[in-house]
Amino acid sequence: MKSGKHTFKAFRVEEVEGNFICSIKDIELNPLKDNEILVRVYYSSLNYKDALSATGNKGVTKTYPHTPGIDAVGIVQESNSNKFIPGDPVIVTSYDLGMNTDGGFAEYIHVPADWAVRLPEGLSMKEAMIYGTAGLTAGISVLRLAELVKPNDGKIIVSGATGGVGTLTISILSKIGYSVSAITGKQTEKDFLIQLGANEIIPRSEIENFDKKPLLKPMFAGAVDTVGGTILENIIKSTQPMGVVTCCGNVASPKLELTVFPFILRGISLIGIDSQSYPMKYREIVWNKLANEWKPENLHSLYKEIKLDDLQHHINLMLNGKLKGRIVVSLVD
Numbered sequence: 001m002k003s004g005k006h007t008f009k010a011f012r013v014e015e016v017e018g019n020f021i022c023s024i025k026d027i028e029l030n031p032l033k034d035n036e037i038l039v040r041v042y043y044s045s046l047n048y049k050d051a052l053s054a055t056g057n058k059g060v061t062k063t064y065p066h067t068p069g070i071d072a073v074g075i076v077q078e079s080n081s082n083k084f085i086p087g088d089p090v091i092v093t094s095y096d097l098g099m100n101t102d103g104g105f106a107e108y109i110h111v112p113a114d115w116a117v118r119l120p121e122g123l124s125m126k127e128a129m130i131y132g133t134a135g136l137t138a139g140i141s142v143l144r145l146a147e148l149v150k151p152n153d154g155k156i157i158v159s160g161a162t163g164g165v166g167t168l169t170i171s172i173l174s175k176i177g178y179s180v181s182a183i184t185g186k187q188t189e190k191d192f193l194i195q196l197g198a199n200e201i202i203p204r205s206e207i208e209n210f211d212k213k214p215l216l217k218p219m220f221a222g223a224v225d226t227v228g229g230t231i232l233e234n235i236i237k238s239t240q241p242m243g244v245v246t247c248c249g250n251v252a253s254p255k256l257e258l259t260v261f262p263f264i265l266r267g268i269s270l271i272g273i274d275s276q277s278y279p280m281k282y283r284e285i286v287w288n289k290l291a292n293e294w295k296p297e298n299l300h301s302l303y304k305e306i307k308l309d310d311l312q313h314h315i316n317l318m319l320n321g322k323l324k325g326r327i328v329v330s331l332v333d
């Protein structure tokens, strides 16, 4: 299909008297602008930010009607750029996709060619979306952590362990030789986390209720935090000297109440992870690692595949912290 007077299916969110109503709609394709590509989307995936966009979080999406979906993989159908030609398989994530630009919960997207990464050798389209932004974020977090903390330095703690970023982080860290402690509020998922590669499970209630002192007994060489709030505070206070903590999420809270002591008395580094604006030259490096030496053996056991019709239900589950692993959205029959 070429851009012009054609329609395609999309998961649309409309604002009606302050409520945000989701439904599957037929949308018209707009003509391509300079340097844009039209992509037939094969798969998308569900990320926490999509759940925020679908429920009217104006920090993520300012104007509605809107199609969420910060991830997409598919085949270029039409190109106004010399970077890609029709037939090229591409991954499109981050930048403004799914925020204020219509996103991947649709059969077609048109985006600036600069937002697309060629699908690396060694990665299928479905695998690219099992990873999606969650996998890219896990990859960036591992890359930054591994610059300063080596497997022999000690345990790495991962919060939000059963979530998208958490499961992929545990799988990658375990594959490259780190010993992983997983924090979870879901006691029923202990076996799942051990199968992923976690060496130890820490109940969420335990770490949430650590002593309120500015510094705690050092227990971890490093951490990948996906939840923020008290859990991140307690991780930072319990990280051993010269340890590294990465921070990417706010599902528990965007707040952080700390003193400077973990930083000035133990030399802890807190590294912020922003996948959305992560520079393209590093983004390609991370995707190549995800396609090759970091690819977990169990990647195909980490996802559930759904259709556009099932999205609303899974968005609700995600907002209630009830999902496990990754949700891949299929846009093909």
Ligand SMILES: CCC(=O)SCCNC(=O)CCNC(=O)[C@H](O)C(C)(C)COP(=O)(O)OP(=O)(O)OC[C@H]1O[C@@H](n2cnc3c(N)ncnc32)[C@H](O)[C@@H]1OP(=O)(O)O
Binding pocket: 047, 048, 049, 052, 057, 058, 059, 060, 070, 133, 249, 250, 275, 276
């Ligand atoms: C995949 C990535 C993820 O999942 S990230 C996690 C999901 N994202 C979120 O929960 C963020 C939701 N956003 C919000 O709640 C709000 O936009 C927050 C961040 C609180 C800021 O809102 P508010 O206090 O009203 O400030 P504002 O919009 O006037 O902006 C103040 C300055 O900050 C900037 N800002 C805003 N958003 C971003 C962003 N996403 N990235 C970088 N900068 C941002 C604004 O441009 C503004 O700066 P300036 O005044 O224009 O120079």
Ligand SMILES: NC(=O)c1ccc[n+]([C@@H]2O[C@H](COP(=O)([O-])OP(=O)(O)OC[C@H]3O[C@@H](n4cnc5c(N)ncnc54)[C@H](O)[C@@H]3O)[C@@H](O)[C@H]2O)c1
Binding pocket: 046, 047, 048, 049, 133, 134, 137, 159, 160, 161, 162, 163, 164, 165, 166, 185, 204, 226, 227, 231, 247, 248, 249, 250, 251, 252, 253, 273, 274, 275, 276, 318, 320, 321, 322, 323, 325
């Ligand atoms: N900074 C970035 O570039 C970037 C990229 C991707 C995701 N994120 C953020 O990372 C976070 C996780 O994303 P995801 O896609 O893995 O989401 P997810 O919903 O798949 O996983 C979240 C996990 O946190 C757990 N959780 C929920 N509420 C909690 C609470 N109050 N305390 C502790 N744990 C809680 C859930 O049970 C789940 O295991 C989100 O905040 C998301 O916005 C940021």
